[in-house]
Amino acid sequence: MGNVRLPQHSFTNWLDVGPLAPHVDAFVQYRADRGYAKNSFATYVRSIDHFAQWIHRRRVDVCRIDESVLAEFLNEHLPSCRCDGVVQRHRPSLSAALGHLLVVLRARGVITPPVVSKAPVSEELRQYDEYMDHVRGLAPKTRESALRIVGRFLTSRFGDYVIDIPMVRPEHVRRFFAQEAKLYSKPASAGAVVAALRGYFRYRASLGDLVHGLIGALSYPANWQLASLPRTLTTEEVERLIGSLGQAGRCPMRRTAIVRCALDLGLRSGEVARLGLDDIDWRAGTITLRHTKGRREDVLPLPSTTGAAIAAYLKDERPKTRNRAVFVRHVAPRGEPAGPDLVRKTIRQAYARAGLPYTGSHLLRHTMANRLLACGSSLKEVADVLRHRSLNTTLIYAKLDSRKLVEVALPWPGSPS
Structure with missing residues (x-):
């Protein structure tokens, strides 16, 4: 395996003869280039060895490996694992190692890129994100926060079905806000929910939807911005x-x-x-x-x-x-x-x-x-x-x-x- 030696274990045969054998060198080099410590590297090797043993027994083709296969391994196999040898069973370590494995396999063109969801809510959020970026010029963190809130609202109203904004009523918006406000320790902090929903409804108004009643359905919680002193070091x-x-x-x-x-x-x-x-x-x-x-x-x-x-x-x-x-x-x-x-x-x-x-x-x-x-x-x-x-x-x-x-x-x- 090039000039990089794998840690010696009695159970590393799966890395030599299993379905991942042609890609182990690339994975080892990927880890070495990023300067991982020897003990961390050994943990990742044991994790990949465990996964290689499982996909061999399940007869999973390497080209079919994706996030869903990893989820099946972690959620269904790991809790009742009976694999041979002293395999890695620590879920966080396995999850981290397999995430890097996907990066290596995709970089080599072995597996396809992650599938972009075409669900109505996902597609709506993608288009709204483009609007916030190119039209409003919002920073990535601001867009990310708004998308989380708007995504929860749209999912609560439409689930996996087509988004139909005219079906949204002011009471739906107020009920959603009442639930979201419980997530914030301070009432004024819930203003982020108001800002996110109003911004989204203005976007829909620019598309021709009659949503003015929705924009005015919420008011910002009372917040006296200059009421306190900014904290500083003496x-x-x-x-x-x-x-x-x-x-x-x-x-x-x-x-x-x-x-x-x-x-x-x-x-x-x-x-x-x-x-x-x-x-x-x-x-x-x-x-x-x-x-x-x-x-x-x-x-x-x-x-x-x-x-x-x-x-x-x-x-x-x-x-x-x-x-x-x-x-x-x-x-x-x-x-x-x-x-x-x-x-x-x-x-x-x-x-x-x-x-x-x-x-x-x-x-x-x-x-x-x-x-x-x-x-x-x-x-x-x-x-x-x-x-x-x-x-x-x-x-x-x-x-x-x-x-x-x-x-x-x-x-x-x-x-x-």
């Missing part, structure tokens, strides 16, 4: 956080650079994850943000402390990889871009190391805005740095600007003027 907490960045642990340089990007530049977790090597102009001292929440490119000055943290990570800790992302994974799949979840996890771990009782990564963005105000920046300047489209979004930080609030505060009743 000066002492910022110092504790920065002081803890040099502590030993896994990927300390990456942790320092990520926290610096969020604290010094006010970047969102997704923006940190999407930073590319080509986005940094070291000579000009600038950084370009692409594919932001506002769907535009923004150029920001790169503070020296942030640039030094990124440079140290790139020089001394970042794994060798052809990927052009600044922050990449250090464990399998090694060298692949670090996603927003990894960025948020890194910031949570930084809080924990500093002994701070926080978990939200967006807290650093609020802290950065507060620090700008404390240094004398105007709300317009804060809005520009945070890249807010509307100054109204930045108004919540006005309540943190104690320097300006002192000038307009009225004397306390009964106190000397």
